[in-house]
Amino acid sequence: MAKHDLIIFDTTLRDGEQSPGASMTREEKLRIARQLEKMRVDVIEAGFPAASNGDFEAVRAVAEAIKDSTIAGLCRASDKDISRALEAVRPARAGRIHTFIATSPIHMEKKLRMSPDQVIEAARNAVRFARNGIDDVEFSCEDAGRSELDFLCRIVETVIKEGARTINIPDTVGYNLPQQFAERIRLLRERVPNSDKVIWSVHCHNDLGLAVANSLAAVTAGARQVECTINGLGERAGNASLEEIVMAVRTRQDFFDCDTRIDTTQIVPASRMVSSITGFPVQPNKAIVGANAFAHESGIHQDGVLKHRETYEIMRAEDVGWYANKLVLGKHSGRTAFRARLQELGIEVDSEQVLNTAFTRFKELADKKHEIFDEDLHALMSEDVIAPEQEHYRLVSTRFHSETGETPRASVTLVAGSQEQRAEAEGSGPVDAAFKSIESMVRSGTELLLYSVNAITTGTDAQGEVTVRLSKAGRIVNGQGADTDIIVASAKAYLNALNKLYASPERVNPQGDV
Ligand code: KIV
Ligand code: ZN
Numbered sequence: 001m002a003k004h005d006l007i008i009f010d011t012t013l014r015d016g017e018q019s020p021g022a023s024m025t026r027e028e029k030l031r032i033a034r035q036l037e038k039m040r041v042d043v044i045e046a047g048f049p050a051a052s053n054g055d056f057e058a059v060r061a062v063a064e065a066i067k068d069s070t071i072a073g074l075c076r077a078s079d080k081d082i083s084r085a086l087e088a089v090r091p092a093r094a095g096r097i098h099t100f101i102a103t104s105p106i107h108m109e110k111k112l113r114m115s116p117d118q119v120i121e122a123a124r125n126a127v128r129f130a131r132n133g134i135d136d137v138e139f140s141c142e143d144a145g146r147s148e149l150d151f152l153c154r155i156v157e158t159v160i161k162e163g164a165r166t167i168n169i170p171d172t173v174g175y176n177l178p179q180q181f182a183e184r185i186r187l188l189r190e191r192v193p194n195s196d197k198v199i200w201s202v203h204c205h206n207d208l209g210l211a212v213a214n215s216l217a218a219v220t221a222g223a224r225q226v227e228c229t230i231n232g233l234g235e236r237a238g239n240a241s242l243e244e245i246v247m248a249v250r251t252r253q254d255f256f257d258c259d260t261r262i263d264t265t266q267i268v269p270a271s272r273m274v275s276s277i278t279g280f281p282v283q284p285n286k287a288i289v290g291a292n293a294f295a296h297e298s299g300i301h302q303d304g305v306l307k308h309r310e311t312y313e314i315m316r317a318e319d320v321g322w323y324a325n326k327l328v329l330g331k332h333s334g335r336t337a338f339r340a341r342l343q344e345l346g347i348e349v350d351s352e353q354v355l356n357t358a359f360t361r362f363k364e365l366a367d368k369k370h371e372i373f374d375e376d377l378h379a380l381m382s383e384d385v386i387a388p389e390q391e392h393y394r395l396v397s398t399r400f401h402s403e404t405g406e407t408p409r410a411s412v413t414l415v416a417g418s419q420e421q422r423a424e425a426e427g428s429g430p431v432d433a434a435f436k437s438i439e440s441m442v443r444s445g446t447e448l449l450l451y452s453v454n455a456i457t458t459g460t461d462a463q464g465e466v467t468v469r470l471s472k473a474g475r476i477v478n479g480q481g482a483d484t485d486i487i488v489a490s491a492k493a494y495l496n497a498l499n500k501l502y503a504s505p506e507r508v509n510p511q512g513d514v
Contacts, residue, residue, distance in 0.1 A: 006249060006258040007199065007225035009043040010036050010242055012274060013062070014074050015203075016233035017047065018509060021469050021478035022278040025390070025499070026058040032230075033062045034346035035273050037069045039149055039266035040388035041242075042224075045072040045098060049088035050081040051507040056088050064091035067069040071138065072096040074510055077126035097130040098168075100140035100510075103147040121250030126161035138166035140203065142511065143179065153191050160194045167198045173216055174237060174512075176208025178217035185221040201225035204240045206232060211240035216248055230274040231282055231289065237510075242286040243267045243320065251315055259514075268321030269345070269374065276378045279478035279493075281454055288320055328373055328509065331366035335359055345374055347381050368484045369463065375456045379465055379482035382496070392417060392502045393442065393495040398487050400430040410430050410434040412491055416442065431490045438494055445448060446470040446501065450478075452487060466493040470501065477501050 013029050016022060024032070029046060036044050045063040047055045047425065063071045071092040073085035077099050089095030101123050102112055108119055123139065130137045139159040143150055152439050156167050171181060185202065189195045201217040202225070204211040215226045232241030236392055246262045253259060271289035284291045294317040304311035320415065329341060338359055342349055349355045361380055392414050400410035410433035411424035423440045427433030435448070450469035455462040465482045466489040479497025483489040 002147070002200055005224060005262045006219065006256075007042045007201070008242065008246065008260050008262055009201065009225050009227040010229065011045040011239065012036070012229040012233055012242075013058075013201075014045040014047050015227075015235060015239050016229040016274070016278075018235045019233055019238070019278070019280070020476040022233060022280060023477065023501075023507065024056065024058070024277060025503075026061050027445065028277045028349075029058045030061055030065055031346055032064050032270075033069075034348070035192065035266065035270045035492065036230075037066050038263070038304050038346060039265045039270055041069050042261070043070040043072055043096060045227075046413065047072060047088075048074040048085075048508075048510045050075060050084045051510065054267075055507060056084060059088040060091060063095060067093050070094040070096050072098045072138065073505075074098045074100070075126075075130075075190065076510060077101040077122045079125075079129050079364045082126060082130050082133070086130070089134070094136065095134055096136040096138055096166075097134050098140065099126045099130055099136040099169075100142050100170075101126070102143050103141040103152060104143035104145075105148065106146065107143045116151055120207045123155050123156050124162055127159045127164045130164040135165075137164050138168055138201070139164040140168040140170055142170060143172040145176045145184075145204075146167040147188060149184065149191075152188060152420050156188065156192050157194060160192070160198055165198055166201050168201040168203050168225070168227065169218070169223075170203035170227075171205060171211075172203075174205035174211060176204070176210070176214050177208075178210060178213045179475050180315040181214040182217035182221040183250075185218045185223050187299070189222050199224050201227060203227035205235065206239065209237070211238070212244045212248070215245055217241040219249070219258065224258065224370060230270050231280065231286070233274060233278065233280060236435050241287075243271065247288050247315060247320065254443055264319050270321075272375055273346070273378055276375065276456075276465065276480065279469070279480045281452065281467070293317075294322060303443040328371040329362070329366070329377075330371055331367070333362075333372075335505075341374070341377060342381065345377060361488075365463070365484070369461045373457045376463055376482075379456055379463055379480075382480065382492075383483070390503055391495075391499050393498050395488070395491050395495055396420060398434055398485075398491050400433060400487055402430045408433050410437050410487065412437040412441075414438065414441065430487050434487055435494055438491065438498075442498060444470075444472065444498055444501070446498070449476065451490075453489070456482060464489045466490045468493040468497045470497045472501055475501065475506065 046059040047288045049059045073087040073089045145248035202223045204214040228240040228242040232238040253282045280384045333371040344380045366404040396413040402408040407426045411421040423437045425436035452467045454465045456465045468479045477500040479493045481489045481492025
């Protein structure tokens with residue numbers, strides 16, 4: 001079989017976004033989509049257009065901007081959802097409708113409250129309706145991993161007759177084991193009479209830590225599309241991680257009869273970008289993209305690698321994009337270099353005003369921190385630079401006093417709407433005091449679920465990147481803030497989370513109750 005025929009379908013912007021707190025704005029989705037395109041991802045699932053107007057706009061913006069990847073929009077098996085998705089992907093050079101319905105006994109009976117025949121009918125109508133609007137239609141059997149094989153064969157045969165071009169078999173709840181899942185794919189391909197007319201795809205969740213293993217097993221059984229996400233982001237324990245799938249296939253070309261067209265040197269930059277935008281840190285020992293993935297601690301290993309790299313390394317760090325970000329900017333760098341680097345990072349600056357604000361912040365940062373790395377630039381180009389009009393709350397300044405034996409105090413000045421306010425509070429530490437000052441002004445009534453600080457780069461002059469997760473009335477948002485001063489970074493992160501709660505209305509989860 002010819003190589004280069006394993007399709008990489010990235011769903012970071014859709015399934016990844018379904019992780020609690022990972023919701024992204026239109027601008028954030030655009031940035032990630034540009035990076036995915038640069039990485040040569042074949043299909044980008046940009047969102048679920050029927051979820052909210054914001055989601056619709058984001059998918060449409062991605063469809064307008066991206067030229068080299070197919071843009072997919074997810075929709076339930078209903079004409080209304082499909083029409084909305086068709087409208088959203090219409091501007092794409094290559095658009096795809098991805099429609100789905102649950103096929104397992106438990107989902108059909110308890111969630112959909114539909115009989116198997118009704119589910120087949122809904123699937124048939126959905127694919128027929130979608131094919132009237134677009135050629136490229138993918139159909140997914142939600143919870144296929146727990147569906148009866150005979151029923152799967154029936155529904156898949158039906159939708160292929162209606163013109164579905166890709167059949168996706170999700171292990172929605174991450175229940176399968178590799179051999180079993182591969183056997184399922186093999187049997188489906190064997191038993192469905194028109195199976196050779198379509199691309200078989202898999203979409204595995206990681207509840208048992210087997211998403212990547214299951215996906216790769218499916219590839220050995222003939223799957224030719226893998227759905228995955230950067231850093232394995234996704235519902236619950238996440239999806240199969242793109243970097244692990246791609247590197248497993250690339251590294252083991254002796255074993256796989258297919259390969260992807262991914263530019264692997266873009267993997268680490270993509271991982272960093274997704275982590276910084278969503279506020280989900282990457283664990284240090286995460287394969288491929290974790291900080292320790294290529295670090296050798298023990299003397300024996302270090303000695304071995306120095307003598308001959310392959311003694312302990314099966315991949316080269318530079319092949320997955322480590323060290324690609326070593327190009328630094330400093331306080332003497334000019335606007336042209338600054339703009340060029342942003343462009344290389346996939347950050348489009350479309351107005352002189354935004355460039356001016358960003359450049360001023362860059363200079364301020366360069367005064368505090370001598371070398372500016374790509375990670376710093378990502379953190380710097382936060383929402384309040386790119387879309388200041390969307391910020392309801394904006395930090396003006398912080399002051400704090402902390403001394404051994406004294407109760408820490410902080411005062412925060414912020415703008416809410418157009419009004420400047422200032423408040424002061426005590427706390428168990430300066431961060432706590434700063435948050436209490438903010439709360440005394442905004443009275444958000446939110447619950448703080450998570451507070452974490454990460455050094456963006458190395459050295460004591462590094463910016464601290466703070467993630468704050470807030471919940472209110474069942475909604476969860478993550479806020480990020482970065483600064484060389486941790487208290488300022490914390491206040492920014494808190495306000496960023498509040499802005500997200502303030503700006504984005506309730507979204508519908510595609511896989512929730514219908
Ligand atoms: O996990 C799943 O089943 C999904 C489908 C909507 C493809 O995300
Ligand atoms: Zn999923």
